[in-house]
Amino acid sequence: MIRAAVVLVAGCAQSYQSARVVAPGKTQITGALSRTESISEDDDDGAIYSGDVQVRQGVSDRFDLGLRLVRTPGAGEVLSQLGVDPKVQITAPDSTTTLTVALPISVAWAEEGDEWGEGVLVLTPTVFVGIDLSPAAELVMAPKVFVFLPDGKTDDSEVEVGGSIGVRFSDASKTWAIQPELGLLHISEGDDGASFLTFGLGVSAGN
């Protein structure tokens, strides 16, 4: 169970987006690959990889909406997460330091061939802090809380914490970006819980 939870959290712990919202009328598409590994002493299982596809649409100066799919590779047991990701920018659009809040809502599930597991609802309140290091680089920090609601029953819910930090390289046109990111996760399952480190790279393009 803990491995499945890690994969689910690993997917949404990474951000691969600017702290700024996408400009109104603009569309941005992102592909990313992440690698998650335990940093706890008693967990020597191998690394878990996951792929990430996002589409974000700018709605207004301070609001954009994203659609995001995260899936593990392979043809055997696959873990997936599909959700919508609304984001509201608190600071002014032209500020050099950006503060944004997001509330991704997603469904996570496991499948193996034609056998599908029950879905889990995942809420991920996130705060984005973006600092312009230069006109071509933005430091993006995104602490998050993960709320798992199995079968929609709140009495079985779990709450975990994590976050990501990365640098988003782009240019003034914003028609492309690459974003290497580190993510740290803590899962409270078990006596001491477990911590996981994720590294990934996202590539974005859009109008």
Place this chain on the structure above:
Amino acid sequence: MGSRLIAAIVASAWASPVLAQPPPPAPVPITAAVESTSYPLALTERPLLMPAGGFELFGILALGLQEIGGLDGPETLETVVMKPGIRYGIGSAEVAAGLDLLVHQGEIEGVMFTNDDPLTRLFAGARFEVSPELAVGGELAITGPTTDFKVFSPRATLANKQHFGRGAVELGVAAGLDHRPAQDMFELPSRQAMVLAGQLRVQGQVTPVVAVEARATMTYFNVLDDDEGELESSPSYFVQQSYGLRALGSVTPDLDVIGEFEVLASGEGNYKIVSIGVAYRRVP
């Protein structure tokens, strides 16, 4: 009085030495400074198909690392495959062909590999330009062409590329069949699967000569003859996905250097491929 003042201002402006100076130079496209042919240096600006009369030769050396259960627990199987190929532009179409050659097959104690033939896959295809952003085509791949378990994979394909300045997005769709003929020696019936695949490539031109690409491929297999006996324990359908990151350096307008990391499976049976390659082209 007012009209004379306006006329004087206009006349003065026309006589201004500032206006007599040449206009500032227009912004230069990212590829213009170093491009010596009509084919764009930047990956994000390249068309889907090779221009008419142009060709591209490419070779990829792929190191596969797959975790397989051996006698002493999980071990990593190393496989090295060389993938040469060619693309050639004819009018508003492009033909392509390639093959996979097994260069090295690792060994794991207790696991037997029956395929000693280096030729592991053949591929040929053609695409036609519907518009500069859209191409349709067909292709045929044969996996294990010299073995008793060869698989024929015909596909109809569609590709779309959207250019966004220094970014680009390619979306590809393929639909077809995987057909493995019956194998009398092993009393195996033929096997067919309907296949539908989608691929997304997101590209960013980091510098004029270096581009980075993230790729996600998802393939849906529907096994058509599940009731033949052989596949009783198999799922009637399954989805397979892989992800990759690729860097492409345009050493010259004619020569690319490519590096790629691809993950085909995760968790148990981790399967990764690290590739390097070159592509050489001539465009009239």
